[in-house]
Amino acid sequence: MMAEAKTMTYLPPKLHTSYYPTFPPKPxxxxxxxIRSVLTAPTTALMGVVVDGRKPERHAVTPRCRVRKMVGGTNRWRLPxxxxxxxxxxxxxxxxxxxPYNESMVHILTAENPHQSINLDMEKPYKFPLADMRPRTTTGGDRPVASSMLPQCPSPPYSAQPKPKYAGIPPIPTFVPSRARPAKPMDVFHYHxxxxTYPTxxxxxxxxxxxxxxxxxPFLQKSETLSSLLNYADNPCPRYYYKxxxxxxxxxxxxxxxxxxxxxxxxxxxxxKVEVKDEAELGKERRGLDHPAHTSARCMANMTVITLDLKDPVITKHSIAVALGNLYHxxxxxEVVDVVGVLAVAYHLKFKHLENGCARIMMRSIRSRTVCSFYQAAxxxxxxxxxxSCxxxxxxxxxxxxSTQIQLRDLxxxxxxxxxxSSRLFTFNEYSLYKVLAYWVFLQMNPQIQLMPSHSSVLAYFNSLPKNSSLLEREEGQAYAPLFQTLRLHGIIDSSHIQDIQQMNILPQSWIxxxxxxxxxxxxxGGDMTLMTNFNAAAIRQGFIVDDEPPYHSEVxxxxxxxxxxxxxxxSKRGTYSxxxxxxxxxxxxxxxxxxxRATFSMRPDRDVKYKIMVQTVHDGEQELYTTGPLTQRFGLGDKxxxxxxxxxDNLVKPIFVSFALIFPPS
Known part of the structure; x- marks a missing residue:
């Protein structure tokens, strides 16, 4: 007897609980x-021998866990x-x-927010957006390339006196938390x-x-501008107080x-309301406890209306609020970040007390980030x-x-x-001055740069310009010629430095x-510098900074x-140096x-040298200069x-800027 075939459908049991994913198993x-032994081995090795003299325990050697005894210079140390x-x-x-952070880690840390890369419009093709608050280093194309920082062609020709192109570039905005309540100008004014307290x-x-x-x-008398506006304004109506x-x-x-x-x-x-006499008569009479000025804090008065028009790009509502608030104390x-705008308002208001206060704050706060803006405002x-002071x-x-900050372009x-x-200029050597000028010219010709470029980037950019003529011989570089003429190029004697100058192709070949x-x-x-007659304009300089703990510093x-x-x-005396x-x-x-x-040595037993030693330091906010003046001496090889x-x-305060300048007169 054959059994009838029936189609059976499997129904899974109904789950009465929600699904929770299982946690991955712990290693x-x-x-x-x-892994721990490899990570801690370098630190343990650098700590040295422990007190009890026992060697740190090594990890067991297995086919999967090898501890190599000899590794290359780029590998990590694995022995404790x-x-x-x-x-x-x-x-x-x-x-x-x-x-350090490698290139991959930098790309991960600086990647765009995934929330900003969502394509909300389904009809438009997908395109990876860039945040507006981040600096853009590319001017075209959908994909940024590494060579965008180095333009392959020169900029358009400049005029005889090029205007700084960075004036129209907005600064990088500061981060403000989303829940933070920004301080409004009126809040700042009320704070001051x-x-x-004032009775009326x-x-x-x-x-x-x-x-x-x-x-x-009464407080407006500190400002000459506001006082004159009040004198020319209509007389105010009588003041009224609530009873x-x-x-x-x-x-x-x-x-x-x-x-x-x-x-x-x-x-x-x-x-x-009750009418009150003017302020002069109000101060003469004796006010009792039932006087309206004591019982009511609000004054119902018809105010004197004055208008002031301040047309200055530096002035903002915030700076006006701070300046007007300083009338009351x-x-x-x-603040240092607001001092330039407040100084501008005080200058237009002829508020001398506030101008002097802003000047004191600026002189105490001169830094790399502020020196250019402070000088222009001053x-x-x-x-x-x-x-x-700047x-x-x-x-x-x-x-x-x-020279190492992006604010160099604002100078x-x-x-x-x-x-x-300036005869007080400090420099490590003459090539340092040429290098800072090359950086400054690079930033003027590339105003879109937001970070200080490396030396290789600057060298590659100038090397990419046309070779038929130098930069100073072309129209866009003629305005920079007076700057390079102030350099003492004869003091650049290192062959590697001269090679960099030739590769940059900034100076004309006749100069080199x-x-x-x-x-x-x-x-x-024999070392005679016959063409150099003016010591102050031709002496070769070299200097160093004393800003560390060792009791001496020397250079060759x-x-x-x-x-x-x-x-x-x-x-032995504190603060005294020789x-x-x-x-x-x-x-x-x-x-x-x-x-x-490899260096050249002269066998002359003596050498006439004209030199000068200059020392600069800052003591109690004042720049102090000590110098020997130009001296001439014959140097020999003997001890005497x-x-x-x-x-x-005496009484030197670190950092101490030390400069030596010398020249070899004919002898």
């Missing part, structure tokens, strides 16, 4: 132990033993614990004005920058209600002390600090030329030939076969192996004739 301790004198192991361990209400209404500012007449608190409350209720007519509101206001309260608003700061910090051309001609001819003539003339100054050691030595230079023998241990092997005069200076 075993054996698989994690090798003390390194001792193992230089290769020390280098590997330091690299292991100081890993409410700190000073505001009696002056100032229309400025599209806002109404309620002010008090008491109940009258004030009733009048406010009637004014806010919609059931009362205007005529009834005027009658109520007239009955609830004697001490100057201005010149525009006639703050000569601030402008002088110049003194640039003379010492143009090379050490500003005006006339100021840069003035600083380069003239530099090489001067070097050749000096070498064959080599010029045309003669080698000198320039030194700064701290004495500065001098001495000639080195060819076998002196101070010289490096490269200098002894090899050293210059020693200049000892």
């Amino acid at each position: 075993s301790e054996d698989s994690l132990s090798y 033993e003390s390194l001792g004198s193992d230089l290769l192991g020390s280098s590997q361990a330091l690299r292991a614990i100081n890993l 004005s409410k700190r000073t 209400g505001p009696d002056v209404l100032l229309h400025c920058a599209g806002m109404d500012w309620e002010l008090h007449r 008491n608190k109940a009258s004030e409350t009733l009048d406010n209720y009637i004014n806010r209600s919609h059931i009362y007519s205007n005529e009834y509101r005027e009658i109520s206001s007239r009955l609830n 004697d001490e100057t309260e201005v 010149v525009k608003y006639k703050q000569h002390e601030v402008a002088t 110049e003194r700061w640039l003379e010492c910090n143009l090379i050490p600090q500003l 005006p051309m006339d100021v840069l030329q003035k600083i380069l001609k 030939v003239h530099i090489l001819a001067q070097h050749y003539q000096a070498l064959h003339g 100054f080599s010029l045309h076969g003669f080698h000198f050691e320039i030194k700064a030595v701290r004495t 500065f001098y230079m001495q000639r080195l023998k060819p076998t002196d241990p101070t010289l490096t192996f490269r200098q002894c092997e 004739t090899s050293r210059s005069e020693v200049m000892t200076v």
